[in-house]
Amino acid sequence: MVRLFKGSSGVVKFTRGFGQRGYALPDAPWLVVAWKELLEAFRDRRTMLNVVLLPVILMPVVISLPALMLNPKTIPPKILVVVDDPGGMDLARRMKSLRNESGALVTVVSGGGNFTNLILSGEVDLIVEIPKGFYENVSSGRTGELIYYYDPYGARSSVAMGIVQEVVNQYSEEVLRERLRAINVSEEYIRPVVAVAKQITSTGGEATTSDIITAMVLPMMVGLIAITGAGTFAIDMIAGERERKTLEALFTNPVSRGQLLMGKFTALTLLSLVSGLATLLSALIGVLFAVSSASGYASATAIPQLMEPSRLLYLSFGILMTVALGGLTGNAVMVTAASFAKTFKEAQQYVGFLTLVLVVPMIAIPYAPQSLYPVLRLLPVSSLAMFARDMIVNPGELGAVISSLAASILYLIAFLWLSARMFGRESVIFG
Amino acid sequence: MVAVEAISLTKAFGDFLAVRDLSFKVEEGSVFGLLGPNGAGKTTTLRMIYGVLRPTSGTARVMGVDVRENPLEVKRMMGVLPEDTGVYPRLTAEENLIYFGKLRGMEEGRLRRRVDKLLDILDLSEKRFVIADKLSRGQKQKLAFARAILDEPPVLLLDEPTLGVDVMSAREIRRMIGEYASSGRTVILSTHNMWEVERLCDRIAIISEGTLRYEGSREDLERLAGEKEFEDIFVRLVRGETVGKAV
Numbered sequence: 001m002v003r004l005f006k007g008s009s010g011v012v013k014f015t016r017g018f019g020q021r022g023y024a025l026p027d028a029p030w031l032v033v034a035w036k037e038l039l040e041a042f043r044d045r046r047t048m049l050n051v052v053l054l055p056v057i058l059m060p061v062v063i064s065l066p067a068l069m070l071n072p073k074t075i076p077p078k079i080l081v082v083v084d085d086p087g088g089m090d091l092a093r094r095m096k097s098l099r100n101e102s103g104a105l106v107t108v109v110s111g112g113g114n115f116t117n118l119i120l121s122g123e124v125d126l127i128v129e130i131p132k133g134f135y136e137n138v139s140s141g142r143t144g145e146l147i148y149y150y151d152p153y154g155a156r157s158s159v160a161m162g163i164v165q166e167v168v169n170q171y172s173e174e175v176l177r178e179r180l181r182a183i184n185v186s187e188e189y190i191r192p193v194v195a196v197a198k199q200i201t202s203t204g205g206e207a208t209t210s211d212i213i214t215a216m217v218l219p220m221m222v223g224l225i226a227i228t229g230a231g232t233f234a235i236d237m238i239a240g241e242r243e244r245k246t247l248e249a250l251f252t253n254p255v256s257r258g259q260l261l262m263g264k265f266t267a268l269t270l271l272s273l274v275s276g277l278a279t280l281l282s283a284l285i286g287v288l289f290a291v292s293s294a295s296g297y298a299s300a301t302a303i304p305q306l307m308e309p310s311r312l313l314y315l316s317f318g319i320l321m322t323v324a325l326g327g328l329t330g331n332a333v334m335v336t337a338a339s340f341a342k343t344f345k346e347a348q349q350y351v352g353f354l355t356l357v358l359v360v361p362m363i364a365i366p367y368a369p370q371s372l373y374p375v376l377r378l379l380p381v382s383s384l385a386m387f388a389r390d391m392i393v394n395p396g397e398l399g400a401v402i403s404s405l406a407a408s409i410l411y412l413i414a415f416l417w418l419s420a421r422m423f424g425r426e427s428v429i430f431g
Numbered sequence: 432m433v434a435v436e437a438i439s440l441t442k443a444f445g446d447f448l449a450v451r452d453l454s455f456k457v458e459e460g461s462v463f464g465l466l467g468p469n470g471a472g473k474t475t476t477l478r479m480i481y482g483v484l485r486p487t488s489g490t491a492r493v494m495g496v497d498v499r500e501n502p503l504e505v506k507r508m509m510g511v512l513p514e515d516t517g518v519y520p521r522l523t524a525e526e527n528l529i530y531f532g533k534l535r536g537m538e539e540g541r542l543r544r545r546v547d548k549l550l551d552i553l554d555l556s557e558k559r560f561v562i563a564d565k566l567s568r569g570q571k572q573k574l575a576f577a578r579a580i581l582d583e584p585p586v587l588l589l590d591e592p593t594l595g596v597d598v599m600s601a602r603e604i605r606r607m608i609g610e611y612a613s614s615g616r617t618v619i620l621s622t623h624n625m626w627e628v629e630r631l632c633d634r635i636a637i638i639s640e641g642t643l644r645y646e647g648s649r650e651d652l653e654r655l656a657g658e659k660e661f662e663d664i665f666v667r668l669v670r671g672e673t674v675g676k677a678v
Contacts, residue, residue, distance in 0.1 A: 025529075025533055027533070027536065029533075029534055032530065032533040032534055033534075036519070036522065036526075036530050039521075039522065039526070040519065040521045040522065043521045043562070044521065244519075244520060245513075245515035245516075245517055246517045246518070246519055247517075248478075248483055248513045248514075248515065248517055249511070249513050249515075249516070249517025249518075249531075249575070249578075250517070250534075251482075251483045252481050252482070252483065252506060252509070252511040252513065253506060253531065253534040253535055254503045254504070254506040254507035254534075254535065254536070255503070255534050256503060426483075426484060426485060429483055
């Protein structure tokens, strides 16, 4: 039997069927080009990295890992309570009960001593010292002082301090109330002003944790992913083809450069959609997981809130539109850069630089003052992030959505024209 | 009938004049050899004819169609084997042919038959499903040749078609070039292989420093150079050492 697969890798074996079905390909040259580009992309190891490994595995891990590591229930912080004043035993016992509530490992020891080396060696994250005279000061109406020994560089020390401080505040409140009762003074009397925070939202409802994530993170993330999604593929499809000397042979076919470019764009857009949506979905899960593990807010409730049918439709449309518009805009910019560059390396440098240029407005949008929004809706790149924000966060503001969408489309047309000009140049073949 | 005509073709890259005022005619059904030392302007001339470089001035006509006015029509009538094979490394041998066949608008049944036949003739059937990256230099060259003649265009432009190919395959390619011309089609061949030129070409043009030095049949050039061996003829003509009257 003929060894059909001799010398072929597993990926080729897996995708060979696409090539076989090439006989049944449509006649439109741009679709043929798109087919070939996708086939090549599937066989490129970098595709696995960009489309599968990075978005599906790495992104959720990167996002949720810090929150997971700081969650007291994941790795409980170790707290040592040193009681040098027998009167402070009540407070120490309350701290000891933290083990049941927060999962922190609390050890109580009596008597003084120098325990600070336990912090430096990492055996303990926080030492709480209840010094001599503490109870006397508290019971006689003065201030009882506790001492925290902690590692300023250790995040777990801060977590432990936060846990203990809650008990201390509670204890302090109780003592305060007792003192006020003894002199017949109400709590209101010593708290003349209290601020009550009320949320103002466009929907009129109260924002949940998932709403806040959606408003702050999602528009930025959507735009970011859309614009930077297919940079690697854009370099490969233009500068890579030139470097492999296949572009000259390709241009000897009776197919216009416009058709060839359209085929490449189709493949690039599909790849950026897949990579963008995969990254987005996994990042979103990562964020929700991180928030729920850090705040105790159940992801089981946060995710369905985002997935309410009324919101889901608008959200999905907004995300899809942004990823498609952003993907096309980003690809047009990348194709322009890759066509302009003389070598593959040069193209990589341009694309790296442009990625940064494109990313900065996306990161800045959540922090921009509202008064700047009308301007940001008209500027290149930021118009796209604003469109995402308007679609996802302010669905009611039709004028805002239209202005950011119109500006994004105009910039897309401009970038597409520029990329076609660059791809049409003679130097695109020979550098 | 004239199949290919170069009319005062000139190409400048900045201040450097790669090809200057180059004119020649290639008759239909003939094999035309384009000879010259490295950097003489052969590849640039071919690239202008097959439409990937735009002439600075002058033009070329293929089967009467002007390359400047209708480049896509010209490309439809030409099969090209460029200087670099241009084989896609991540596609299999078969996929490389399918891709170009589809881009050239071949009907599927005919494309399938041609792919089968060419892979068989060029001894590449066993490599059909092997990605081109794993093929040897010679196998890639044969694949690129198969790609150039896939839809049997009336004009074939070949830049070093047997470079890196083993003796048996080179012989097969030469036989196919000869057959191609005898079936009424036209071949323009750029090569450094003197023996190949002697055996295949009806007419030969010698280019040096971007200018056409001499053009004629082998006998014409022999008379002009006063030499019998074709390699000697070539060397003398490139150096401008002629004994006869230029054609």
